[in-house]
Amino acid sequence: MTPAVPSAEAKRRRWMSLLSRAPEAQVLSLWAGYAPKPDFDWLRRPEAGAVMVRGRMGGNGAPFNLGEMTVTRCSVRTADGRVGHAYVQGRGRDKAEAAALVDALMQGDEAPRIEAEILSKLEAGMEEARARRAGKAAATKVDFFTLVRGEDA
Amino acid sequence: MYVAVKGGERAINNAHAWLAEERRGDTGIAELSIEQIREQLALAVNRVMAEGSLYDPDLAALAIKQSRGDLIEAIFLIRAYRTTLPRFGASEPLDTGAMDCDRRISATFKDAPGGQILGPTFDYTHRLLDFKLAAEGGAPEAVSEPADPMDIPHIASFLGAEGLLQEEAKSDATPRDLTREPLSFPADRAVRLQALTRGDEGFLLGLGYSTQRGYARNHAFVGELRIGKVPVEMEIPELGFAIEIGEIDVTECETVNQFKGSKVEPPQFTRGYGLVFGQTERKAISMALVDRALRWEELGEENAGAAAQNVEFVLSHSDNIQATGFVEHIKLPHYVDFQAELELVRRLRREAEAAQQAAAPDATQPMVEEPAE
Known part of the structure; x- marks a missing residue:
């Protein structure tokens, strides 16, 4: 059962997932428009690496290795001691930095502003892109009809 | 004695400079950008990601540009690059049932819940060259209709509910990784699937075709083919819980094959499975056919001696980087070998001539020109 109020973990999972998947250009432009930026130290500078993506046999059986994807990660600590992490798809170091700082800010008083100015916009943009594709897919759904056969007429 | 030969440095440098010039082609024609390749040659990009075994469309597009469109060369570049990346971990297994499907068809059930969604397919085109594209393609627009946000369940679940389909073993065992340990035989199904998904499309297509033509006799239906986006989740060590670290396009194909039963299995349908990065439908279908053929032993089937049933043959020759390395290396200098x-x-x-003369001193027959073994 889904709890009515999402746990702190579920909330963080949501915003970190959003930041990982969102298009780099949009993350960077929204982050560029946010001020003031916090002072921070690097706990881990942005580093590009790979994650082995797994699938399941038959879609639901035992796991197997499908291939790797590029991921960039980093960690920051803001001047007031909040730690932010980022694991983002691709090799965008600036995107990873922005994502880690957003993660740190979401743990404090800035959360409502970040939610309104960045996260909700990312979510809306991605939902719009998803809906656009779903609409095109829907238009290619086959409507079968049965022809009247001679012997039935 | 080993004789090292040096030289050719100037020739090599100049050859590479000419290669760079040829790569650019006529400078009176606009240069290709990485974005153009990524957006407009997307299926080539997908193949390079799948066989390069690294999901990163921009890198694959760069590799295609650098390789002048030689996709095996591009795959080689990606394979070399991926060895330089640190491995952060492994994802949770993909949930392909939760895919946002661009395409989803079944050749076995017309009225499957979720429907038959054709997606952006070449099927049903007339394969006539479109000369309008040679002039100016323009920006055609797709039709959109209201989407029904219904779940699109796997077709296999319908047959499974009746018990007519062989069940996949439930397991969360960590699979062996052939990028970390050398291929050895017998190879389990996880290793086979990993090798097949990064294997050469042409090789798997030929092998898959051979199974249809009677070598390893398995008449397959495409139970389901789906293409779309799935989120990738990974547990983050710093956090202790999983987040989505991205979203990838994959093609999944499940074949169902009639199966009369054996000593170990009742009569039922059995399955072949294909899962490949990107929109790579031909490859995914081929992979499923070959996967099914390779399962003969665990299903207690007869070994018909077909190539597609021979795991050692298939897995040792499916990797086009290994294959091209060995096939093409014979053009490189072998002066000393050949001298020997x-x-x-x-x-x-000389010995044959001497023997011949000793046997028949007057013989005038010419030497038979056959290379000695």
Whole structure:
């Protein structure tokens, strides 16, 4: 059962997932428009690496290795001691930095502003892109009809 | 004796400079950008990601540009690059049932819940060259209709509910990784699927075709083919819980094959599975056919001696980077090796001639020109 109020973990999972998947250009432009930026130290500078993506046999059986994807990660600590992490798809170091700082800010008083100015916009943009594709897919759904056969007429 | 030969540095440098010039082609024609390749040659990009075994469309597009469109060369570049990346971990297994499907068809159930969604397919086109594209393609627009946000369940679940389909074993065992340990035989199904998904499309297509033509006799239906986006989740060590670290396009194909039953399995349908990065439908279908053929032993089937049933044959030859490395290396200098062979052949000839003259001093027949083994 889904709890009515999402746990702190579920909330963080949501915003970190959003930041990982969102298009780099949009993350960077929204982050560029946010001020003031916090002072921070690097706990881990942005580093590009790979994650082995797994699938399941038959879609639901035992796991197997499908291939790797590029991921960039980093960690920051803001001047007031909040730690932010980022694991983002691709090799965008600036995107990873922005994502880690957003993660740190979401743990404090800035959360409502970040939610309104960045996260909700990312979510809306991605939902719009998803809906656009779903609409095109829907238009290619086959409507079968049965022809009247001679012997039935 | 080993004789090292040096030289050719100037020739090599100049060859590479010419390669760079040829790569650019006529400078009176606009240069290709990485974005153009990524957006407009997307299926080539997908193939390079799948066989390069690294999901990163921009890198694959760069590799295609650098390789002048030689996709195996591009795959080689990606394979070399991926060895330089640190491995952060492994994802949770993908949930392909939760895919946002661009395409989803079944050749077995017309009225499957979720429907038959054709997606952006070449099927049903007339394969006539479109000369309008040669002039100016323009920006065609797709039709959109209201989407029904219904779940699109796997077709296999319908047959499974009746018990007519072989069940996949439930397991969360960590699969062996053939990028970390050398291929060895017998190879389990996880290793086979990993090798197949990064294997050469042409090789798997040929093998898959051979199974349809009677080598390893398995008449397959495409139970389901789906293409779309799935989120990738990974547990983050710093956090202790999983987040989505991205979203990838994959093609999944499940074949169902009639199966009369064996000592170990009742009569039922059995399955072949294909899962490949990107929109790579031909590859995914081929992979599923070959996967099914390779399962003969665990299903207690007869070994018909077909190539597609021979795991060692399939897995040892499916990797186009290994294959091209060995096939193409024979063009590189083998001067010393060949010198030794030349000496050997000359000596054998002298000996044969001497033997012939000793046997029939007046013989005038010419030497038979056959290379000595």
